[in-house]
Amino acid sequence: MPGAVIEFANVSKVYDSGDTGLDDVSFAVQPGEFVFLVGASGSGKSTAMRLLLKEIDATAGTISVAGRELNAIPRRRVPYYRRNLGVVFQDYKLLPNRTVYENVAYALQVTGGSRRDIRDKVPDILRLTGLSLKLHNLPDQLSGGEQQRVSVARAFVNHPPLLLADEPTGNLDPETSIGIMQLLYRINKTGTTVVVATHDVEMVNKMRRRVIELSNGRVVRDEQAGAYAARESTREFAVRMRSDT
Amino acid sequence: MRIGFFLREALRALRRNAVPSFAAMATVLVTVMLLGVFIPVVQATTGAANEVRGRVIADVFMVNDATARDIERVRNILENDTPHVANLEYVSKEQAYAAEKKKHPEAYQALGTVNPLPAMFRITPDDPDNITKIVNSLSPVGPGGDRTVVDSAIDEVSNKREDTDKILSVTRVVKLTTALLAALLVIASVLLVANTIRLSLYARRREVEVMKLVGATDWFIRWPFVIEGVLVGAIGGLLAVLLLAVLKIALVDPLADQFELIAAPETMNFPLLIALLLFASVAVSAAGSGISLRRFLRV
Numbered sequence: 001m002p003g004a005v006i007e008f009a010n011v012s013k014v015y016d017s018g019d020t021g022l023d024d025v026s027f028a029v030q031p032g033e034f035v036f037l038v039g040a041s042g043s044g045k046s047t048a049m050r051l052l053l054k055e056i057d058a059t060a061g062t063i064s065v066a067g068r069e070l071n072a073i074p075r076r077r078v079p080y081y082r083r084n085l086g087v088v089f090q091d092y093k094l095l096p097n098r099t100v101y102e103n104v105a106y107a108l109q110v111t112g113g114s115r116r117d118i119r120d121k122v123p124d125i126l127r128l129t130g131l132s133l134k135l136h137n138l139p140d141q142l143s144g145g146e147q148q149r150v151s152v153a154r155a156f157v158n159h160p161p162l163l164l165a166d167e168p169t170g171n172l173d174p175e176t177s178i179g180i181m182q183l184l185y186r187i188n189k190t191g192t193t194v195v196v197a198t199h200d201v202e203m204v205n206k207m208r209r210r211v212i213e214l215s216n217g218r219v220v221r222d223e224q225a226g227a228y229a230a231r232e233s234t235r236e237f238a239v240r241m242r243s244d245t
Numbered sequence: 246m247r248i249g250f251f252l253r254e255a256l257r258a259l260r261r262n263a264v265p266s267f268a269a270m271a272t273v274l275v276t277v278m279l280l281g282v283f284i285p286v287v288q289a290t291t292g293a294a295n296e297v298r299g300r301v302i303a304d305v306f307m308v309n310d311a312t313a314r315d316i317e318r319v320r321n322i323l324e325n326d327t328p329h330v331a332n333l334e335y336v337s338k339e340q341a342y343a344a345e346k347k348k349h350p351e352a353y354q355a356l357g358t359v360n361p362l363p364a365m366f367r368i369t370p371d372d373p374d375n376i377t378k379i380v381n382s383l384s385p386v387g388p389g390g391d392r393t394v395v396d397s398a399i400d401e402v403s404n405k406r407e408d409t410d411k412i413l414s415v416t417r418v419v420k421l422t423t424a425l426l427a428a429l430l431v432i433a434s435v436l437l438v439a440n441t442i443r444l445s446l447y448a449r450r451r452e453v454e455v456m457k458l459v460g461a462t463d464w465f466i467r468w469p470f471v472i473e474g475v476l477v478g479a480i481g482g483l484l485a486v487l488l489l490a491v492l493k494i495a496l497v498d499p500l501a502d503q504f505e506l507i508a509a510p511e512t513m514n515f516p517l518l519i520a521l522l523l524f525a526s527v528a529v530s531a532a533g534s535g536i537s538l539r540r541f542l543r544v
Contacts, residue, residue, distance in 0.1 A: 053458065079457070079460045080462075081460075082458065082460035087459075093455045095452055096452065097258075097262075107459050110456070110459055110462075111460065112247075
């Protein structure tokens with residue numbers, strides 16, 4: 001499918017230990033989509049995420065991101081590829097010795113961003129994520145939800161075309177989780193494609209977005225949940241998420 | 246901007262990881278001090294051993310009634326036809342008598358005016374290990390196993406065999422031992438510094454992993470670590486050198502006026518030693534950081 005942001009074509013991954021991560025998986029994600037990748041532990045969600053990050057390579061099949069085949073990217077070029085992705089992890093993966101501001105700034109420094117660039121962009125993104133008052137706090141002085149917000153801010157500060165989130169709400173309570181999902185929703189509304197791996201079924205059902213379900217490394221469900229208002233504002237979205245139905 | 250950024254990153258790492266950085270610095274300091282003390286000691290020992298080896302000599306004793314012509318002839322042989330001779334000293338009957346009389350006045354009093362001592366040449370070889378060649382050339386081993394002499398005016402060629410053998414083997418052992426100790430100390434220092442650096446890096450491997458996931462290139466991550474290594478090495482080395490200088494001025498220099506051994510000319514001069522130690526400490530810790538990091542960069 002041309003123009004797809006992510007395209008998995010018959011992708012399999014067998015680990016050195018003999019375990020199967022993915023088994024002949026195919027799907028495509030179009031620009032601007034908000035996709036959930038769900039499944040129990042060991043279903044292959046994390047394998048798919050790690051493949052997209054090029055932390056590991058597929059055993060068979062091809063993965064393309066924005067038209068680039070991942071197998072064709074040499075190891076040396078991997079850092080440059082990763083700069084086109086925003087990544088959010090379950091355990092936040094913040095740099096422990098840096099303040100909120102410095103953590104977000106690091107993502108820009110890595111790409112050679114000038115000091116001026118950093119001064120312009122970092123406060124903006126921190127305002128967007130509601131961290132303006134925590135600028136000079138270290139990660140261990142923040143709550144889990146706040147740390148995850150920093151992580152999202154860092155992932156989005158470069159305005160990447162694709163944002164990957166691996167269990168972003170795995171360590172958070174429901175109310176905080178809604179806040180994070182709201183943030184991801186807002187980012188998605190700017191046109192960024194968002195892929196969220198999660199096992200929080202309730203959350204997925206409420207979001208009413210496309211769901212790709214994996215089980216034992218295979219795609220068992222891929223449905224376009226059409227029953228949502230695409231033009232829903234972030235506020236409307238939050239209200240709906242907090243309602244019980 | 247890049248260099249400034251890397252430098253700031255390195256300084257931040259030093260500040261934020263004060264304890265491991267201090268451990269690495271202390272390790273550099275201690276090892277550099279050890280090396281700084283040991284290197285001159287090794288050199289002084291080697292110098293002393295060489296001086297002792299300089300005492301290896303061969304004496305060519307003339308027959309008791311050798312004439313002036315005989316002596317001239319033998320001198321000619323020794324000067325022109327004998328290889329490996331570095332220095333030649335003639336001791337006449339009278340000189341030998343005077344020297345011995347001074348050493349053992351009572352014994353020579355009993356002898357009266359009789360001079361039993363022969364004239365002789367004292368040969369210093371160019372290399373102590375060549376002494377046997379000189380002896381063999383002047384006094385070849387005959388077919389019967391007995392030694393003969395090349396000139397009838399020579400009574401006997403003596404290299405005080407036992408003394409020579411002892412000196413040569415002892416100095417060889419001393420030289421070998423100090424060389425071995427020096428090599429071991431250098432290896433131990435490098436391993437110790439590398440290990441300390443590796444430990445401090447291990448504590449930060451998660452940080453490196455995150456940097457890679459955000460899209461940092463290997464060298465972008467590595468440079469601050471290398472600069473940090475340079476700083477740690479330079480500071481540790483500098484402190485060690487300062488301490489060494491204090492030791493030298495306070496302890497060694499006053500002693501040197503009283504004992505010749507410590508001021509042995511063979512020891513390396515102090516500025517060169519300092520330069521070498523500083524360079525080594527910086528190079529080892531910088532390379533150690535850069536290389537140890539490689540393991541954690543594979544994400």
